[in-house]
Amino acid sequence: MQQVKVNIAPGQGLKRALGIVRKLVERVAALSSREARALATLVRLRTRYGAVPSSALSRELRADEREMTKILNDLVKNGLARARLVRGEYSYEVTRRGLDSLAISWLISKGFISDLGERLGVGKESEVYLAWAPNGVPLTVKLHREGLRQFKALRRLRGYALNIGDWIEVSILTASREFEALLTVKRSGGLVPRPVVAHLNAVVTEYVEGLELDQVTSLGLQDSKRVLSDVIETLRVAYANGIVHGDLSPYNILVSEGDRRGYLIDWSQYVNVDDSSAQSLLREGVEHIASFFRRRFGLSVNPEELVNRVKGG
Numbered sequence: 123m124q125q126v127k128v129n130i131a132p133g134q135g136l137k138r139a140l141g142i143v144r145k146l147v148e149r150v151a152a153l154s155s156r157e158a159r160a161l162a163t164l165v166r167l168r169t170r171y172g173a174v175p176s177s178a179l180s181r182e183l184r185a186d187e188r189e190m191t192k193i194l195n196d197l198v199k200n201g202l203a204r205a206r207l208v209r210g211e212y213s214y215e216v217t218r219r220g221l222d223s224l225a226i227s228w229l230i231s232k233g234f235i236s237d238l239g240e241r242l243g244v245g246k247e248s249e250v251y252l253a254w255a256p257n258g259v260p261l262t263v264k265l266h267r268e269g270l271r272q273f274k275a276l277r278r279l280r281g282y283a284l285n286i287g288d289w290i291e292v293s294i295l296t297a298s299r300e301f302e303a304l305l306t307v308k309r310s311g312g313l314v315p316r317p318v319v320a321h322l323n324a325v326v327t328e329y330v331e332g333l334e335l336d337q338v339t340s341l342g343l344q345d346s347k348r349v350l351s352d353v354i355e356t357l358r359v360a361y362a363n364g365i366v367h368g369d370l371s372p373y374n375i376l377v378s379e380g381d382r383r384g385y386l387i388d389w390s391q392y393v394n395v396d397d398s399s400a401q402s403l404l405r406e407g408v409e410h411i412a413s414f415f416r417r418r419f420g421l422s423v424n425p426e427e428l429v430n431r432v433k434g435g
């Protein structure tokens with residue numbers, strides 16, 4: 123049997139990645155409960171003010187202005203908030219790092235995770251970290267960022283008055299959509315990382331030890347057939363529940379180490395089956411995957427037939 127080479131830690135850039143992780147962990151560890159409350163309040167009040175005037179924040183938190191100024195200065199110094207002068211008064215906004223830190227500190231305080239590990243992936247739209255539950259089980263934390271893909275996917279949501287200028291709202295909504303899709307697909311028996319919890323822009327799931335399909339250079343016939351059929355079966359389960367994965371690619375399929383199953387990840391771009399783009403997204407996605415399996419592993423597959431299987435035919 124041919125071996126799948128599994129490297130969890132990407133050698134390249136690992137040092138850099140660890141540096142960044144340490145910074146995030148340190149920032150969270152250094153966050154006092156008053157700072158966390160101030161950050162959470164900035165997040166909450168942004169829909170009313172945009173940048174929140176420090177006087178409004180003091181009133182809301184019943185803190186005196188001097189104390190508030192000290193907290194806000196520390197948040198700014200640590201890159202968790204930024205200050206703007208609005209009509210002569212300093213007003214404050216949460217930065218992306220601030221939102222990440224707030225989400226992580228909540229996950230820790232509620233006992234969902236006890237530690238963060240290396241950064242597993244970084245893209246324009248998210249950062250994914252290894253983490254551990256208090257009982258030692260490895261998990262992943264995906265921190266969503268605002269991005270063009272999100273805007274495109276969310277614009278399709280009918281009847282939702284989304285303020286796409288509000289990156290915090292977009293990031294939070296994207297995380298909750300991904301979590302909902304994972305829950306739905308997992309409950310119906312699809313092969314996705316088990317969802318644990320979502321909070322703010324963070325989604326916590328089971329950690330799947332393995333490789334992105336794109337990095338798998340050799341896979342026996344049986345294994346490659348199994349991985350493909352796992353993916354098709356998961357797409358079928360999703361479809362039966364009204365969900366089409368919006369971003370099907372070899373980067374979003376994880377081949378688990380050992381049993382070599384195909385896990386489908388990255389569900390935040392999903393569309394509903396009745397969406398005008400759903401059928402073409404499904405067809406193009408399946409064709410993309412099929413041609414990858416043909417080229418990389420020599421599987422002869424008929425995309426038409428696979429699409430029919432997904433639709434329950």
Ligand SMILES: Nc1ncnc2c1ncn2[C@@H]1O[C@H](COP(=O)(O)OP(=O)(O)O)[C@@H](O)[C@H]1O
Binds near residue numbers: 245264329
């Ligand atoms: N549950 C998981 N287990 C192991 N690795 C994961 C998991 N989720 C994500 N990753 C790693 O992080 C990368 C980025 O995750 P993904 O959900 O695809 O986010 P993005 O939107 O940035 O592409 C993946 O390609 C994979 O390498």
Ligand SMILES: [Mg+2]
Binds near residue numbers: 373374388
């Ligand atoms: Mg991805």
